Amino acid sequence: MKTFNAKANEVDRKWWIIDAEDLVLGHVAVHTANLLRGKNKPIFTPNTDTGDFVVVINADKVRLTGKKEEQKVYTRYSGYVGGGKTDTPRSLRAKAPERLVEFAVRGMIPHNRLGRQVLKKLKVYSGSEHKHEAQNPQAYSL
DSSP, rough: OHHHHHHOOGOOOEEEEEOOTOOHHHHHHHHHHHHHHHHTTTTTTSSOOOOOOEEEGGGGOOOOOOTTTHHHOOOEEEEEOOOOOEOHHHHHHHOTTTHHHHHHTTTTSSSSHHHHHHTEEEEEEESSSOOOOGGGOOEEOO
């Protein structure tokens, strides 16, 4: 018996659309990350990109539970002296609400070359409009 290894160029990729309106951020991120990695497919191979494309709409209406809206902190560092910056979900939602979903999904995929390749298939939009109608994305219900 031989072990099956999927090849990235032989994978049939679908397009999924997730409406994040009034859904918990972590719940949306888990399902999005699993679709991006291809963990829902029988041909899943950990070292190969077997996932699908995912479009997340209404990212500005995603919910956070508890006191995370005020207490959670996103930090980043530019590399320069005094270049540390922090954001809360409330301030991030005002500036770029798509980043809430992007940061949550990024934390759930591998932090290596494969993860960077997988993240390119994630498309996040703050409103209900998106520019991927030509790909005929299927609605994914959570």
